[in-house]
Amino acid sequence: MNALGFVLTNFWALLVLAFLGLVGLRIVWRVRKFGATRRELRHVLRRSPFYFVVLVFCFFAAAPFLIMFLHTFKTDGDLYRRPQPFVYRQEPTLEHLDALFTNTAYLDFIRNSVLVGVAVVIITLLLSLPAAYALARLTGRWGERAGILMFLVYLVPPTLLFIPMFRIVVLLGLKDSPLSLIVVYPSFTVPFSMWLLQGFFKAVPPELEEAALVDGYNRVEAFLRVVLPLSLPGIISTVVFTFTLTLHEFIYGLVFIADTSQRTLSVGVPTELILGDVYFWQPLLAAALIIAIPVGLAYNLFLDSLVQGFTMGAVKG
Amino acid sequence: MKLLHLGNFPLDNRRLIGALFLTPALLYIVLLVGFPFVLSIAFGFSDVTVGNTDLSFVGFRNFLAVWENDIFRQVFETTIRFTLISQVFILIFANILAVIFTQEFTGKWFARFVFILPWATPVSLAMIGWLWMLDTKYSPIDYLLLQLGLLGRGGLLSDNRNLFWLAAPDLAQISVIFVQVWRMTPLATVILMAGLSSIPTDILDQAEVDGSRFMRTLLQIKLPLILPIMVIALLFSMITMFGDMTVVYVLTRGGPVDYTRVLGLYSFQVGIEGGNLAQGAAISLFAFPLLLAMAIFMLRTASRAEVR
Numbered sequence: 001m002n003a004l005g006f007v008l009t010n011f012w013a014l015l016v017l018a019f020l021g022l023v024g025l026r027i028v029w030r031v032r033k034f035g036a037t038r039r040e041l042r043h044v045l046r047r048s049p050f051y052f053v054v055l056v057f058c059f060f061a062a063a064p065f066l067i068m069f070l071h072t073f074k075t076d077g078d079l080y081r082r083p084q085p086f087v088y089r090q091e092p093t094l095e096h097l098d099a100l101f102t103n104t105a106y107l108d109f110i111r112n113s114v115l116v117g118v119a120v121v122i123i124t125l126l127l128s129l130p131a132a133y134a135l136a137r138l139t140g141r142w143g144e145r146a147g148i149l150m151f152l153v154y155l156v157p158p159t160l161l162f163i164p165m166f167r168i169v170v171l172l173g174l175k176d177s178p179l180s181l182i183v184v185y186p187s188f189t190v191p192f193s194m195w196l197l198q199g200f201f202k203a204v205p206p207e208l209e210e211a212a213l214v215d216g217y218n219r220v221e222a223f224l225r226v227v228l229p230l231s232l233p234g235i236i237s238t239v240v241f242t243f244t245l246t247l248h249e250f251i252y253g254l255v256f257i258a259d260t261s262q263r264t265l266s267v268g269v270p271t272e273l274i275l276g277d278v279y280f281w282q283p284l285l286a287a288a289l290i291i292a293i294p295v296g297l298a299y300n301l302f303l304d305s306l307v308q309g310f311t312m313g314a315v316k317g
Numbered sequence: 318m319k320l321l322h323l324g325n326f327p328l329d330n331r332r333l334i335g336a337l338f339l340t341p342a343l344l345y346i347v348l349l350v351g352f353p354f355v356l357s358i359a360f361g362f363s364d365v366t367v368g369n370t371d372l373s374f375v376g377f378r379n380f381l382a383v384w385e386n387d388i389f390r391q392v393f394e395t396t397i398r399f400t401l402i403s404q405v406f407i408l409i410f411a412n413i414l415a416v417i418f419t420q421e422f423t424g425k426w427f428a429r430f431v432f433i434l435p436w437a438t439p440v441s442l443a444m445i446g447w448l449w450m451l452d453t454k455y456s457p458i459d460y461l462l463l464q465l466g467l468l469g470r471g472g473l474l475s476d477n478r479n480l481f482w483l484a485a486p487d488l489a490q491i492s493v494i495f496v497q498v499w500r501m502t503p504l505a506t507v508i509l510m511a512g513l514s515s516i517p518t519d520i521l522d523q524a525e526v527d528g529s530r531f532m533r534t535l536l537q538i539k540l541p542l543i544l545p546i547m548v549i550a551l552l553f554s555m556i557t558m559f560g561d562m563t564v565v566y567v568l569t570r571g572g573p574v575d576y577t578r579v580l581g582l583y584s585f586q587v588g589i590e591g592g593n594l595a596q597g598a599a600i601s602l603f604a605f606p607l608l609l610a611m612a613i614f615m616l617r618t619a620s621r622a623e624v625r
Contacts, residue, residue, distance in 0.1 A: 026423055047422075054417060054424075057410075058431045060499070064446030065434055067457055071449070085457035131342035138335030146339060152612055153350050155553075157560020159581030160605060163588045163598045164356035167365075187349035190342055219334045248439045250563040251581070255589055266439040270567050281449060288442035292434060299437040300430040303507065310511035 008073055008092045068289040072097060072282055079281065096282035106287055108261045109268035112178050116264060117246045119182045124189040124242050129235075131190075132197035133223055137206070147198065154191035158251045161187075166255050176259040184252055189242045196241070199312030200234025201227060237305035240298050247295065265291060360598035367592040379599035388575055389583070389600065396579040396604075399494055400558045406498045407505050407554055408547070414502065415509035416535065436503035444567035447496050451482035451568070458482070483569050486576040493577045496564055501557065505550040512546030513539060545618050552615040556608060580604050 007014060027044065034040050071079065073092035100106050135147045165184055174180035204227050212222040228235070253267040260272050269287045273280060361379055363372040383389050418429060435443060450458055459479045462468045469478050482492045516539060524534050540547075562581030565571055571578030571586070578586075580600065588597015 022424070050417075050422070053413070054422070054428050057414060057417075058428055061432045061435050061503075064443065064450055065438075067450060068446050080455070083455050083460065085455070085460050127342040127345055130338035134335040134338035138331050139339065143335060143339065146343060148616065150342075150346065152616075153346055155556050155608070155612055156350060156354070157556065157581070157604075157608070159560040159562055159584060160601050160608070161350065161353045161357060163584070163594050163601065164353040164360060166589065167356065167360075167594065168353060184349065186345060190346060194342060219331065244437070250439070250441045250566075251585070254566075255585070266441045270441045270445055284445050285449060288438070288445045291442055292438035295439070296430055296434040296437040299433050300426070303429065303433065307507060307511045307514060310508065311515045 005092045009088045068285040072286040097286055100283035100286055105260050109265045113265040116178050116181045117243045120185040120246045121239055121242050123186050124193050128190050128194040132194045133201050136198045136201035150191040150194055162251050162255050169256050176257050176262055180256040185246050189245055193238045193242050196238050196309040199309040200231040202312050204230045237302040240302050244295055357598045360595050361602050363595050365594045379596050383599050391575055392578045392583045400555055403494050403497045407502050410502045411505035411509050414506040419513045433503050435500045440563045441567055451492050453481050453484055484573055486573055489577050501554045505554050508550035512543035516542050548618045552611050556611055
């Protein structure tokens with residue numbers, strides 16, 4: 001707590017210091033490598049507007065998350081009485097973070113979201129791995145048509161379907177159960193991951209499969225033993241993005257499940273942590289930030305792979 | 318009799334395997350999207366409510382009632398306006414950012430992480446952050462403006478200490494559009510990045526040999542080449558935005574009055590909260606022709622890109 005308290009009370013000073021320190025280190029590194037020449041100086045000056053633009057964009061993107069972080073540890077007095085949102089005037093406290101995990105259904109939301117996400121990922125992979133391979137390699141014109149159809153289906157927004165879906169869920173007796181989401185979510189994750197996986201499969205050289213066929217494998221074996229292992233990085237990134245799609249979904253989760261303990265994160269946090277007009281701001285903001293950071297890291301880690309999948313899926317192989 | 322070229326073993330038959338591989342996924346989608354869609358149309362022509370389950374045919378009554386409703390007209394117009402205005406900004410920012418992030422620079426990894434956060438965060442959770450940022454009383458933005466002397470007594474923007482972002486009609490609309498741009502720019506950027514990185518390097522090498530500088534290469538070679546992908550990015554985010562209700566659900570619930578009510582939210586409020594499933598379905602069906610037109614336009618652009 002002491003270290004955290006120090007960081008929080010001196011947040012802006014430390015941020016600026018860290019930034020200047022990193023810039024300084026970088027300049028020192030360049031000078032040692034290229035020498036302190038006039039050309040080097042001109043290079044630094046010419047590049048600085050570029051970095052300035054990056055910094056401005058970063059600031060806009062990050063602003064709400066910075067505020068979330070800064071507010072999580074504020075006492076009620078510090079937050080509401082003559083507010084100064086950017087600084088700490090009272091000792092930071094872990095009390096609200098603690099309350100989030102002990103007094104609210106936050107852990108239930110996390111459990112439900114993980115449960116739904118994992119189940120949907122498994123169903124999605126079982127359906128879309130073979131289908132994507134068929135689209136990439138096995139089928140001709142009608143396969144291509146099916147692929148376009150899938151793409152169109154992905155574009156159908158949930159707002160168009162949630163009313164009949166709600167009726168179906170009620171008829172199946174799945175209302176208020178996460179099972180309803182497990183059944184319905186593949187309707188958008190399957191088209192999405194098929195589209196992505198198809199791109200990754202196309203990137204595997206067909207010669208390798210032909211070699212496997214010559215060696216006496218059949219098509220299915222060639223797919224299982226050659227294509228799947230080779231496209232493992234792509235499959236992993238598909239898993240990551242499929243999981244986060246289920247994490248993001250809001251409308252179905254809101255409509256199908258009314259029972260607090262069964263709700264998922266994206267629905268539970270904004271509806272259940274707000275009691276009528278009473279907002280518990282510190283736990284609310286913390287609840288959002290705790291999810292945002294790991295998902296952001298995962299996206300950044302797999303972004304290159306996603307871009308590659310997009311490209312290969314869009315460019316005809 | 319024409320002989321089909323078949324493998325000598327069923328598991329080697331491409332067509333058979335292809336069909337076997339594709340069918341489960343197609344079946345699931347037809348059941349889970351096709352069927353509800355047909356049901357949605359059936360609902361639109363019926364008088365179904367949450368309490369009344371039997372579907373009796375009432376013709377175009379729901380659609381007529383919806384179309385003649387002044388609130389619906391306003392909601393429809395708001396949805397289109399929000400979608401179009403936000404796309405302009407998304408496209409501008411996404412182009413700039415895609416060019417930035419397809420280059421190498423110091424600190425790129427961290428910058429990309431920060432810039433992706435708005436898209437990576439589940440929408441409803443990110444909106445909680447904005448709900449506080451735009452709070453009527455405690456808004457940190459208002460605090461900054463107050464410190465700068467733009468708010469408060471004698472302030473340039475308002476004599477009041479607050480701007481009431483989500484409570485004033487104009488500002489609420491601006492806020493919603495801003496937040497939509499904020500959260501959807503990264504997606505458009507990623508699609509454009511895919512486009513930029515798919516440009517064959519020999520074209521760029523040739524341009525460099527011919528003495529083309531950065532701006533010229535960008536404006537005369539890169540941008541024209543990714544134009545089809547730009548259309549795809551644009552329509553992608555238009556369709557997403559057109560069907561979205563999460564942002565306004567968390568931020569304003571459609572208020573003040575009806576100023577930020579969009580189609581998806583209205584259909585939710587009538588169909589689920591109001592219990593009138595039939596009219597809710599009719600409302601969301603009004604979005605369908607527009608969505609279809611966008612999708613067809615998108616596919617034609619995409620296929621034209623493939624030919625080239």
